[in-house]
Amino acid sequence: RKEVEQDPGPFNVPEGATVAFNCTYSNSASQSFFWYRQDCRKEPKLLMSVYSSGNEDGRFTAQLNRASQYISLLIRDSKLSDSATYLCVVNNPNQGGKLIFGQGTELSVKP
Amino acid sequence: DAGVTQSPTHLIKTRGQQVTLRCSPISGHKSVSWYQQVLGQGPQFIFQYYEKEERGRGNFPDRFSARQFPNYSSELNVNALLLGDSALYLCASSPLGGGYGYTFGSGTRLTVV
Numbered sequence: 167r168k169e170v171e172q173d174p175g176p177f178n179v180p181e182g183a184t185v186a187f188n189c190t191y192s193n194s195a196s197q198s199f200f201w202y203r204q205d206c207r208k209e210p211k212l213l214m215s216v217y218s219s220g221n222e223d224g225r226f227t228a229q230l231n232r233a234s235q236y237i238s239l240l241i242r243d244s245k246l247s248d249s250a251t252y253l254c255v256v257n258n259p260n261q262g263g264k265l266i267f268g269q270g271t272e273l274s275v276k277p
Numbered sequence: 278d279a280g281v282t283q284s285p286t287h288l289i290k291t292r293g294q295q296v297t298l299r300c301s302p303i304s305g306h307k308s309v310s311w312y313q314q315v316l317g318q319g320p321q322f323i324f325q326y327y328e329k330e331e332r333g334r335g336n337f338p339d340r341f342s343a344r345q346f347p348n349y350s351s352e353l354n355v356n357a358l359l360l361g362d363s364a365l366y367l368c369a370s371s372p373l374g375g376g377y378g379y380t381f382g383s384g385t386r387l388t389v390v
Contacts, residue, residue: 197376207365208383209367210381253319257376259376261333262332262374263325263374263379264333264335265312265320265322265369267319269319270319
């Protein structure tokens with residue numbers, strides 16, 4: 167079983183749609199959680215950290231459920247520029263700075 | 278401010294050869310990590326260095342090695358290249374050794390033929 171698993175993609179949605187990505191992690195000792203965005207053939211870039219109480223950044227909302235070991239990302243009012251691969255990332259402080267990435271979910275927003 | 282810089286950007290090598298990839302972290306960042314990303318997958322952790330010491334090693338064979346220099350730049354070496362080593366190699370720097378504050382370089386795309 168992979169340490170971090172994400173919804174398989176791709177997600178194809180029209181502009182203005184709301185889309186949700188889900189992610190599960192297997193190591194209950196994980197303490198830090200992130201969503202990264204990766205454009206085609208580019209490097210991953212931090213989209214947002216995920217906090218226990220849930221957090222929002224504009225059109226993006228991240229949720230964490232530690233009991234279920236589940237992380238989600240909601241994108242409202244999708245824009246063409248949101249088209250990218252979204253990577254769920256987990257860190258266990260016992261493993262130092264090692265980031266564990268899911269395989270990514272591709273999002274394509276169409277006009 | 279310069280971000281994380283990696284060189285070269287692209288590289289083509291033959292099976293059995295050796296390759297050295299280079300990374301310069303953001304000024305002031307003391308931690309450098311290396312990741313391998315094969316097509317269609319998320320990045321996989323290879324090494325982390327903090328203050329010139331190895332702090333973590335991923336599940337990669339001994340053909341992979343790395344080091345960090347006094348100026349915090351880093352090199353990743355891969356010996357006896359295999360076709361399966363073809364991937365995007367990403368370097369990430371952070372101020373400290375934990376999981377926060379990482380900035381990735383644009384990567385080196387290695388093709389082994």
